[in-house]
Amino acid sequence: MIVVILSDFRLSTFDCIMKGALLVNLGSPKSPDAKDVKPYLDEFLMDKYVIDVPFLLRAFLVRGIILRKRPEKSAEAYKKIWWDEGSPLIVLSKRMFAKVNQQVDIPMALAMRYGQPSILSGLQELHDKGVTEVLLFPLYPQHAMASTVTIEVLAEELRKKHFPQMKFTNVPAFYNRPDYIRELANSIKKSLEFFEYDHLLFSYHGIPERHIRKTDVTKSHCKIDGSCCNTPSPAHEFCYRHQCYETTRQVVELLEIPEGKYSQTFQSRLAGDKWLEPYTDIEINKMPEKGIKKLAVVTPAFVADCLETLEEIAMEANHQFKLNGGEEFLAIPCLNDGDDWCKTVAGWINQWATAEIPV
Ligand SMILES: C=CC1=C(C)c2cc3[nH]c(cc4nc(cc5[nH]c(cc1n2)c(C)c5CCC(=O)O)C(CCC(=O)O)=C4C)c(C)c3C=C
Numbered sequence: 001m002i003v004v005i006l007s008d009f010r011l012s013t014f015d016c017i018m019k020g021a022l023l024v025n026l027g028s029p030k031s032p033d034a035k036d037v038k039p040y041l042d043e044f045l046m047d048k049y050v051i052d053v054p055f056l057l058r059a060f061l062v063r064g065i066i067l068r069k070r071p072e073k074s075a076e077a078y079k080k081i082w083w084d085e086g087s088p089l090i091v092l093s094k095r096m097f098a099k100v101n102q103q104v105d106i107p108m109a110l111a112m113r114y115g116q117p118s119i120l121s122g123l124q125e126l127h128d129k130g131v132t133e134v135l136l137f138p139l140y141p142q143h144a145m146a147s148t149v150t151i152e153v154l155a156e157e158l159r160k161k162h163f164p165q166m167k168f169t170n171v172p173a174f175y176n177r178p179d180y181i182r183e184l185a186n187s188i189k190k191s192l193e194f195f196e197y198d199h200l201l202f203s204y205h206g207i208p209e210r211h212i213r214k215t216d217v218t219k220s221h222c223k224i225d226g227s228c229c230n231t232p233s234p235a236h237e238f239c240y241r242h243q244c245y246e247t248t249r250q251v252v253e254l255l256e257i258p259e260g261k262y263s264q265t266f267q268s269r270l271a272g273d274k275w276l277e278p279y280t281d282i283e284i285n286k287m288p289e290k291g292i293k294k295l296a297v298v299t300p301a302f303v304a305d306c307l308e309t310l311e312e313i314a315m316e317a318n319h320q321f322k323l324n325g326g327e328e329f330l331a332i333p334c335l336n337d338g339d340d341w342c343k344t345v346a347g348w349i350n351q352w353a354t355a356e357i358p359v
């Protein structure tokens with residue numbers, strides 16, 4: 001009799017564990033109108049992991065200076081890329097989510113760090129389905145305070161407040177996972193099949209140099225010079241700059257792109273701080289005079305096309321390149337909802353879902 005009770009107890013403990021996954025991307029405003037762009041930018045830029053200065057200074061910079069003019073300017077840019085179904089970033093994330101969801105056996109939810117659907121609503125959705133262990137999956141290949149960390153911190157705050165019994169497993173940046181590199185390389189290869197390029201540019205979202213120093217766990221390695229990112233160090237686990245170089249290096253190696261035919265830059269800087277260099281816009285403008293007339297640009301910091309790829313690169317950089325004497329320009333699409341990419345993501349989730357459950 002005692003044996004039966006014990007085994008029943010073990011069984012019910014085991015049954016209580018239910019796994020689920022929360023996929024999180026950055027988010028977009030509700031509409032491309034300045035009245036909706038303003039609260040979105042306020043939430044985004046008031047995040048202390050994005051503008052990492054003390055609250056009062058941040059509020060002064062964001063609400064006193066940036067939000068006076070930026071919402072109108074950003075709204076104009078959003079209007080140029082907005083689709084009938086909504087923000088490209090949200091629409092593409094939803095399409096990707098739907099395809100991954102079809103190939104995964106555990107409950108899943110999609111959330112955005114800023115705007116809707118929120119991380120809180122995603123966790124609630126999983127909780128309502130009985131999920132007790134969540135795979136928290138930031139959809140960013142490279143680790144940064146302004147991307148991965150802010151998601152992990154907010155999700156943990158919400159967990160403690162609303163779902164204290166839930167457990168999280170965080171998916172780390174996947175910048176060097178062989179199957180990610182393979183998918184990225186394949187997508188570039190496919191795009192370049194019918195584009196004879198002079199040069200391939202890897203353009204990553206920029207961040208202030210200060211962010212690199214802050215995420216340096218050794219507190220001394222990242223000098224942001226010519227060599228630190230190539231010298232082995234525990235700092236690289238969280239170094240955005242190293243991870244960008246590593247993604248580029250591995251893709252270039254796989255595609256056998258010769259030295260001199262590719263380069264790496266950082267885009268989307270805000271005025272004020274010193275951001276990671278070289279800057280995409282400045283380098284692109286100089287390319288035609290160096291003999292680069294046919295330019296292809298890939299943007300591996302984003303898994304879904306968004307304002308930064310569709311407006312800043314495919315429209316603005318394209319225009320500037322040609323104004324400066326460039327002839328042909330190709331913006332390579334992000335991985336988006338490509339079948340093979342979705343299969344890879346589903347594979348990662350399934351691997352975690354079927355891993356042995358500790359009793
Ligand atoms: C201090 C400012 C910013 C940091 C740091 C930053 C880092 C960062 N951002 C992304 C991904 C995206 N950013 C996007 C838009 C965007 N980014 C900033 C500022 C910082 N980003 C602003 C102000 C904006 C809004 C648009 C604008 O006014 O220019 C987007 C696109 C969103 C969309 O709706 O399409 C993405 C994606 C990463 C990965 C990152 C750090 C590595």
Ligand SMILES: [Fe+2]
Binds near residue numbers: 205268
């Ligand atoms: Fe950004």
Ligand SMILES: [Fe+2]
Binds near residue numbers: 221222223224239242
């Ligand atoms: Fe480094």
